[in-house]
Amino acid sequence: MYPSVSAQPDFPAQEEEILAFWRAEKIFEKSLAKNQDGEPYIIYDGPPTANAKPPLHTIVPMSFKDLVGRYQTMKGRYVPRQAGWDTHGLPVEVQVEKALGLSGKKEILNLVPGDPNASIAKFNEICRTSVWEYKQEWDKFVPRVGYWMDIDHPYITYQPEYVEKEWGVFKRIWDKGMVYKGYKVLPYCPRCGTGLSSAEVAQEYHDTKDVSVYVAFPLVDQPRRSLLAWTTTPWTLPGNVALAVGKGIEYVVIRQADGAEYILAKARLEIVEGDYEIVEELKGEQLLGRQYQPPYPEVLADRTEPKHLVVAADFVTTEDGTGIVHTAVMYGEDDFQLGQQLGLPMKHSVGLDGRFLDNVPEFAGLYVRDALVPILKSLQEKNRLYKKQTITHSYPYCWRCKTPLIYYAKDSWYIAMSKLRGELLNSNETVAWYPEHIKEGRFGDFIREARDWAISRERFWGTPLPIWVSVSGKMLCVGSFAELKQLAKDPDLVGEEFDPHRPTVDAIILVKDGEEYVREPVVMDVWFDSGSMPYASGRDQKGQFPADYIAEAVDQTRGWFNSLLAIGTIVKGQ
Known part of the structure; x- marks a missing residue:
């Protein structure tokens, strides 16, 4: 029963x-x-x-x-x-x-x-x-x-x-030669004070309303004629170094009722407000080398490199904006690479805390996302603001604190994943995914465009990056506590109860061939x-x-x- x-x-x-x-x-x-x-x-x-x-x-x-x-x-x-x-x-x-x-x-x-x-x-x-x-x-x-x-x-x-x-x-x-330190633009959280990897950024995009601006950049030799550029990040305007055009793109010079003249792509005339007449047509290559007046010239006043001139770039399109791209080399990946190719000046106008530096006296100390209204007012007073509009776009946020990220040029340690795209795809072929579309879709798409992995974090609680650097620039990578003890200037610091975290590990100086090495004071990506x-x-x-x-x-x-x-x-x- x-x-x-x-x-x-x-x-x-x-x-x-x-x-x-x-x-x-x-x-x-x-x-x-x-x-x-x-x-x-x-x-x-x-x-x-x-x-x-x-x-x-x-x-x-x-x-x-x-x-x-x-x-x-x-x-x-x-x-x-x-x-x-x-x-x-x-x-x-x-x-x-x-x-x-x-x-x-x-x-x-x-x-x-x-x-x-x-x-x-x-x-x-x-x-x-x-x-x-x-x-x-x-x-x-x-x-x-x-x-x-x-x-x-x-x-x-x-x-x-x-x-x-x-x-x-x-x-x-490291022994495979896959690790390097590079100075380039990467996604950066100003609240957490650290760079992030492309994988972390991919986890936290949100549709965000922002103000985009169309800004006039008067030509030096024709001050009544301005290049018209568009940006969705007005805070980067003090960092402007160049304006980029497409060599083969067709541009026009328009004259409006007040006599002001503007240069923009012919395919983007839809953004013009008010009546106008076309007074000239030209190719992008005819604009190359033309110098213009930036809205904030004081930022680069001490730099002698080529600056504030029209340059050519492959990334310029006529899908949106004006066909003329505001280029701030310290705050955009494409911009930075272009700046390296052309030898453009590289100088920050924003600090690691996300606040404007003293070389932008109008906004010094202001957090970049709090500076929108002052920047708009400044542009209007300088007669540089052609128009503004609110847009909704997909924008990256910090995956942990939910702060809007900025793209920022700085040092970071990387694993060179871009060298391994083929191998990554081969590895992915051996995986049986469920659902199957993830293999070629969400995951496959991501590794096909694999970026070098920004592995270092300027934070505190994490696995310390095991790299020590000498004054002369030589580098040592340590793979075990035994190796650390062997190389340590004071081996007693690596005892049985050794805690391999900051700040304990930061105090350990290594010695090799009579040269001292100090640890890079960063931790590794938690992933x-x-x-x-x-x-x-x-x-x-x-x-x-x-x-x-x-x-x-x-x-x-x-x-x-x-x-x-x-x-x-x-x-x-x-």
Whole structure:
């Protein structure tokens, strides 16, 4: 006889009863032990960031992984399932900043007034503590939803053994000549004070309303005749260096009722307001070398390089704007490359905090996105504002603090992923995607246009970049704590309890051939932490690479899936 069943069963109580049985009888552990000699089936669990309580949406990928793991176990396969926790980076730092009532690096560095190193140490210790607080929440959540996962022996990305192995992964990439330091334009968060990678930026675009402006740039030798340029980022106008045209594009000179003359692409006459007559037609190449008057000449007043002249560029089109592109070499990727090719002056008008520098006296100290109204007023007073209009465009935001990003020229360390586009595509061919269209679509499109990976972050709580540089410019990449101790000027700093985080690691000076080396004071992209998981957790040494099954939310095509494939392609060729 079956026991009687209530017409109104208490399902949560039944679940708790089953979970208690599994726990008491160690059913998960027994399921692993009975198949220990079976053919392995490898599942990787994407490490959740331990910066908040578990969100309910994580149950969906957990359910898929749990279902597949149990099914393969029933087929006799050995299915090790190690939990892991992503414990570094902006996700944790921003959460701690909020908890402390801080905003940005300047305030973090003053946690202990007058002592930046002590401030970093205090901030990082709070980050470490907060991670454990939320990890405990996850340790309750995972078994409660019935997810079979080894949470008693997890990999934790901030632990020294993980950091050391991650350094080893980075050293292998370094030894292949894939790492370099470059000064170029990259997406930058002025609130967090760090550059970001193209993969991070791809995760956080929003339709945004902004004011675009059409600005007049009078010719030096014909001040009544102006080049008309359009920009969606008026804050970059003080940084104007050149105006770009297309050599083969047809341009016109129009005269309006007040006698003012403007040059723009013939195909863009629709933007003209009021009556006009065409007084001249010419090709873009006829405009090359013409000099004009910028609205803010004081920024480059001390520079002798060619400046404020018309140049040719392949990226100029007549799809929008005026067919004449305002070029601020420090705040646009195409602009910067053009500036390098032509030897244009490179000088910032905006600081790393996103505020105008003193070389723009009209707006000095103003945050760029707060300067719109003063800039519009200034342009109007200078008789440079032809017209303005509100547009809605897709704009990048910081994936953690949600601040609008700016594109900014600065130093950063890179992994040369653009050299590996073919290899990345080959690796992708070996992956069975579900749904299948992701392979050639969302993911395939992304790696076909793979950018060099901006790997360094000018932050505090993260895996330190293991690169030391001498005064003469020589560089050392360290791949283990043993190597660090061997090269250290004071080996005692790398003891048994060595904490490989800032500021401890910053204090270690290396010596080689009589020359001293100082560490680059940056940490690595947190996606390098998670992408190194197969190696830093030791699973590849156990024959657990590559994975047979991974399931995560679609946003991970630009996150963890991307870093796994990138690092695997470089390190393992797959």
